[in-house]
Amino acid sequence: MASGVVIEKTAVELELAALLVQALNLEDRDAAAIDPVAPLFGHDQSGLGLDSIDALEIALAIQQKYGVELRSDDADTKTIFSSLRELCAHVQSRRR
Amino acid sequence: MLTIIDASRMDDVLAWRGSVPVSAAQFLGEAAALAASLPDAAAALNLCEDRYLFMLAFVAIALRGQINLLPPSAAPEMIGRIAAAHPGCYLVGDRTHAEAPCPVLVLPESTKAFPARESPRIAAGATVAIAYTSGSTGAPQAHAKTWGTLVATARLAAARLFDSAVGINVVGTVPSQHMYGLELTMSLALAAGCRSSSARPFFAQDIADALAAVPEPRLLVTTPLHLRACVAASVKFPRVAAIVSATAPLSAQRAAEAEARFDAPVYEIYGCTEAGSLATRRSVLGDIWQLHEGTRLRADADGSVIHAAHLPEPLPLQDRVEAIDEQRFRLLGRGDDLVKVGGKRASLSELTARLLAVPGVEDAIVFLPPVDGDAEQRPAALVVAPRLSRAAILARLAQSLDPVLLPRPLIRLERLPRNELGKLSRATLLAALGSHIER
Structure with missing residues (x-):
């Protein structure tokens, strides 16, 4: 982590972080150490470095665990996938 | 016409x-x-x-x-x-x-x-x-x-x-x-x-x-x-x-x-x-x-x-x-050197060469570990780069490589498990990969 400080996550954020690590085979990453406000995609050093294949895997895992279908024209996909916190907020708002 | x-x-x-x-x-x-x-x-x-x-x-x-x-x-x-x-x-x-x-x-x-x-x-x-x-x-x-x-x-x-x-x-x-x-x-x-x-x-x-x-x-x-x-x-x-x-x-x-x-x-x-x-x-x-x-x-x-x-x-x-x-x-x-992720094709020797070209990388190897079932097969990398973070190496590679081709995992080691001839066997690569993932 660039700053060396990880912002604290809520319980639901931690649960989603664990789901991502498991679904994406990020065995070398610790869910607890994922920064909730860092970008999920791209490689600017603070991010998780995910790519488009991961986006499909994430959608699949979220659908299976939370029953929420992601779609590209939802509000703004870029915002939804911008960080763990945004993704978590979107999933929680759509949960039945 | x-x-x-x-x-x-x-x-x-x-x-x-x-x-x-x-x-x-x-x-x-x-x-x-x-x-x-x-x-x-x-x-x-x-x-x-x-x-x-x-x-x-x-x-x-x-x-x-x-x-x-x-x-x-x-x-x-x-x-x-x-x-x-x-x-x-x-x-x-x-x-x-x-x-x-x-x-x-x-x-x-x-x-x-x-x-x-x-x-x-x-x-x-x-x-x-x-x-x-x-x-x-x-x-x-x-x-x-x-x-x-x-x-x-x-x-x-x-x-x-x-x-x-x-x-x-x-x-x-x-x-x-x-x-x-x-x-x-x-x-x-x-x-x-x-x-x-x-x-x-x-x-x-x-x-x-x-x-x-x-x-x-x-x-x-x-x-x-x-x-x-x-x-x-x-x-x-x-x-x-x-x-x-x-x-x-x-x-x-x-x-x-x-x-x-x-x-x-x-x-x-x-x-x-x-x-x-x-x-x-x-x-x-x-x-x-x-x-x-x-x-x-x-x-x-x-x-x-x-x-x-x-x-x-x-x-x-x-x-x-x-x-x-x-x-x-x-x-x-496929030919042994070919890798294909998400429709993007590359050769393992090319990926290795790109990794070695990153300033600060002293030794590196990119290879394909086995995958379970239908999961997408991703190239993995072992890298010797004492002064570079994992994120810095990936950020540098990302400038020239499609994101799906970036090695995952990319593991930093003190040295690669080369034999006395300087060669790397698949078995030792997988062993090195396994021991670092379990941690």
Whole structure:
């Protein structure tokens, strides 16, 4: 982590972080150490470095665990996938 | 000279912008108007994501006698390398490309034009596009495409999939800049009577929406990754007549699941950037590939070679195949050095060379660990770089590599497990990988 400080996550954020690590085979990453406000995609050093294949895997895992279908024209996909916190907020708002 | 659209089809629907039909005459009118407004140049990067705008730009560029450059990714270094190889080129896109090293033309949502009365012609031998594969040195390797080859290949593929492809509405999830996407969406529409949807859906729900926006009969052009997402999704899909999948092998089980989910046949296409599509199979019926009409497989001292009238020259296959006869074969595996992730092809030696080229990397190896079941196979890397963080190495690689090709995991070690001859065995690589993942 660039700053060396990880912002604290809520319980639901931690649960989603664990789901991502498991679904994406990020065995070398610790869910607890994922920064909730860092970008999920791209490689600017603070991010998780995910790519488009991961986006499909994430959608699949979220659908299976939370029953929420992601779609590209939802509000703004870029915002939804911008960080763990945004993704978590979107999933929680759509949960039945 | 070949007409772009057959004269009998001028009033037919050629494309769907969302759910709005566009006739061939209207499309050709817009293409001629756009062609007249393009700058003088020998070539143009066509980066449009909207399939209608891509096809419009493609035909306009070809009408001006220019070449469509089709980068495998929009990564700035990729754009830079291709632009540098074509001095004076420009870029056509449907969004801004601030980092492009050449002039950028952002297409408007709509082009005002009168419908064309007749179709313009393009010489069959004219080079209209260059597609790319990654070479062993890291520089993208160019593969020129003539108009005649694109037209012939699309018709051969269409003949394998349908008794008649006329009027089939095509929804694709693959980029138009990829040979498979180019051929199975744009070329099917221009050369085989299909109608191409402008959409480029991604998630399962997007795919359902894009299919619903066009009438039946529908063809879904997609990949094993998207099919897996569709099968697992709780989405209701409109009826499709057929599905084609390419870019990676589809397991018989996943093909059967997809056939059940969509109640439609699933065909796989075998091909490569060098030649476009070459063979098809219906995956649930077995593992034997049927080459296109007029295409022959011959064994050669160095491997298998494809001969076809529509291809400019015989094509040595990079994959290992078992010939059943001249028209049918089984795929045995890829060449040992090849890796393919999400439709992006690279060689392991190239990826290793790129890693070694990062300042501060002292030693490195990229290899393919085994995967469980249907998971996407990703290259893994072991790296000796005492003063670099993992993130810094990946950030540097990301400047020149498509994200899906970035090694995962990338593990930093004090030294690589080289034997006394300096060689790395697969067993020691896997052991090193395993011990670091368990931690």
